[in-house]
Amino acid sequence: MDWRDWRSWPARITRLWRSSLQFRTVTITVALSGFAIALVGVYVSVSVGNDLFQSRLGQVELDSNRATAAAQGILDASDASDRVQVQSLLGSARSSISAASSSRIIAVFRVPGQDPSTAAPQDFSTFGESTSVISDELRGSVQGEPGKQFWQSVTLATDDGGEVPGIVVGSQLTVPVAGRYELYIGYNLGEAEATLFFVQRTLLFAGLILILLIGAVTWIVVRFVVTPIRVAAETSQRLASGDLGVRIPEKGADVIATLAKSFNGMADSLQSQIKELADLSEVQQRFVSDVSHELRTPLTTIRLAGDLLYDQRATFPPATGRTAELLHTQVERFELLLSDLLEISKYDAGSVDLETEPTNLVHLAEDAIDGLRSLAESKGTQLDLVAPGGHLDAEVDPRRIRRIMHNLIGNAIEHGEGKPIVVSVDSNATAVALSVRDYGLGMSQTDIGHVFDRFWRADPSRKRTIGGTGLGLSIALEDAAVHGGWLQVWSSPGKGSCFRxxxxxxxxGALTASPSPLPPDDAGIDTRDTGAARIVTGGHHA
Incomplete structure (x- = not known):
């Protein structure tokens, strides 16, 4: 897999997701575990952050209250009366606040709205650039309720230009002679933030390690489970492809071993039944072949005697002459039936060999039409040959293709009701097609589903005029299949039939399409209307 070809990753991952049960299981497990770990991590992080903040806030409030009380005590114990004394007293108070608290960030502002006093010292602040963090809302609360303490979360600026979270606590001080002052003490929460970041990093690292461990454990566990399933799937595929001797290895006594035993038992039973059916089929094929061969000797004798009687029928009384004619006809039909049975037995046994050679199907069609023209004239049927294609030669067994044509044209004459029959040969660069179109009664949907069945007749009471055996279309279908071709039929009641x-x-060669249309162009129906007609290929609906 080329990792640089990132555009193909989604398609490859999709194929892997569809084809690998192990990949799907591990992915789903890791995803759900990661989601659960993320929820737990967020909860722990928020809980630890809140706990750190509340703990630090309590410390800050106690520290600020202690520093404010110490400063107010110093102010209350003084008897300062002029500006210099008050300024010195306020400096002592600030020093006391710095000593009593853990913060050096202090701001003192005179409460607005008081009478001007020359003894009142100026405002003081060590907040630096962070003075603006003391909001108007906090100052309003401190100014409006003396004796109470208020706090606010803020962001403080550091000496190196950075920012850290903090808390500003505000309260009031009463300075002799000068009046009321607002006192604000800022506390840096950088250490608490660093502690929270450490906890979060630890949780993240531990979560990633845990997800990787879960993925690895899941991969190993699922591999133990999926491997026997994969072996069972591969074994079933080989069994379906015809390798009846393959079995699943049986190990242990768990549920997988039980599955393997059951599967192997099923395979043994299936192999036994298939062997029995194969043996029975072989016996049946051998029986048909042996009977057909054994019947040829007496049939030859009967044929010779029948021909002798047939040749001398004119000298016999009328009843005896008619008997000789019937005997001659039935012996011919019997001989044809034996030939067809032998041919069918060869196909059933899989012992058919083709003798292919470049053959022009137009010439074969002309020969077939010439051979059946006298029968067509007796029925009042006109036979027409149409050959528009330019690639008419094909590598086929001419004897078998001639037999197919003879059967299709003969059936069309027999069922064409004396109407014209059109034989078409068309072709393209890869395929050649022959169509036999008649305009007779046609067949119903039920009939055309059985048209290639052995010994099947659409109308059992209908008299055969060409001595058929009921195996012609079945043999024609086998002849087409052994060439790698198609034999298809379209038929509609009242509109005739077309075999292609x-x-x-x-x-x-491989076939993808036929150069001849089916249904034919003159069918006069919508090819999508399956209720009007159907196309059947090899006895299966297409």
């Missing part, structure tokens, strides 16, 4: 064979132009 699509083949890749090269052996082992």
């Amino acid at each position: 064979l699509t083949l890749p132009r090269t052996a082992h």
Whole structure:
């Protein structure tokens, strides 16, 4: 993974989230744990900050009250009467405040609104640039209620130009001769803030370490749980792909081991049943093949005798001549049925080999039409061949494709009700398609779902005119599939039917689309109207 390609991270993380149960579990656990730890950390930080502030505030109020009382005691014990004495007395009071309190930030302001006095000393402040932090609200409270103490949270400026949190406590002093003065003492809370920051850093570091530990523990625990599940998933995939001998290793006696035992038991049962079905299918295929082969010898003898009788039918009485004709017809149909059964048994056994060669489907279609033209004329059916495509050669087995065409055109003649039949061959660079379109009765939705079933007939009472066996479309479907092609049908009652064979132009080529439309262009329906007609591919609705 290229970490510099950061634009692809979201897509990769999304794929990892979808594909990895372990990643999802660890991510969710870490996220929820981190959220819980963050809530606890915020609560602890706020609680510690409030406790530090309240503890420091209590100390500040006691310290300020003690310093104010000491200064007032000095002022009350003095008999100063002139400005110099009062100034000296107030200096002693400030020294007493500094000695009695832990702060050197002091401000003394004469309460406004008093009578002017020449003995009143000037205001004094060591707040420096922080004098403005003494708000009008605090001064109003101190001025309005003598004898009480008030405080306010502020931000104090330090000597190095920085800022620290602080508290300003205000009260009143009564100075002899000069009157009432406001006393403000500022306390620096920098140490409490540093303590709070230390606690917060400790909580943050401990929280990160805890989240990493939780993630690591979760990863290890989930790995122990997910690994057997992953093994079970891989085993089931191999089992589904046909590897029936694969099993899950059984270790221990926990629930995972129980799952492995149950899965292996199911696989054993499935393997046994599949083997039984395979053996039964093989027996059935061998039986059909053996019977078909064994019947050929007596059938050949019957055929020779039947041909002899058929050739001499003119010399027989009428009833005997008719019997010879029926015998000849049924022997031909029996022989065709045996050939079809042998062909079906080869497909069922998977022993079909193609003999491909470059073949022009137009020529095959012409040969098939010529071979069935006499049957079409007897039905009053006109056969037309349309070949607009430019790539008409394909690598196919001509014998099997000729058989498909013969079957499709013969069925169209039989069910076309004497109406014209259009055989179309079209192609593109990758595929070639043959369509047989008739305008007969068509089929219902139920019928076209079974059109490729073996021995199925749309109308069992309808007489066959071309000696079919009921296996033609099934064999045609297998012939198309072994070429990697499609055999599809569209039909609608009263509008006829259209069978379309699509083949890749090269052996082992892949099909993506057919060059011939289905439903046909002259169907006269909306192709989205599934209630009017359906397209069926290989016996499955498409």
